[in-house]
Amino acid sequence: MRNNATKPEQMLWQQLRQKKLGHKFSRQMPIGPYFADFLCRERKLIIELDGDSHDHTVSYDARRDAYCASQGYQILRFSNRDVMENLEGVVSHIKTTLAQAHPRPLPPAGGEQVE
Template identity: 40%
Template structure:
């Protein structure tokens, strides 16, 4: 369960998506991707997931340039989420910009294999 600080941070983050997050969200919201329901900036425990499909227990993280030097954090975060049964996929922001159809296929396939 997320704490009150995480909920407040998530609420603020939902209003300030990065351009790649906003582009992907337009394709995910309203169950547009094969009927899969996604939430944006979803708090779980101490973490806020960029996108989360509860049915598949799948977190989709968009990694921009600011994520490059946070490898240790990502390892801890992925391990913590994995212990909760949540699978994390990381997608470079450039792929969302340049290869959106492939990104959507990858997300859909990964989610479907987890259902």
């Protein structure tokens, strides 16, 4: 899948790669039985791009989104058209989301209660 990236995926990847937004993103990463187009594990953020065929996969996407959300991930969804026509706006939205995203804190070591 990485080798067959669409033009919008290539454009967005150029903005996300090499920690350009201050966080590491990976492409086509597994999350349970599903794959995320772009994933920032540190912020538990998934970015999905929807192409023309998205209308035919709505129920599949809903199941995948529900599973990923149950694992604590936030999902941002953009259309290929959004990326092609407004890449700056898409990147700005991702930056804002990253700034607001907080990974779930780990429980205290040894199981002691925090007061």
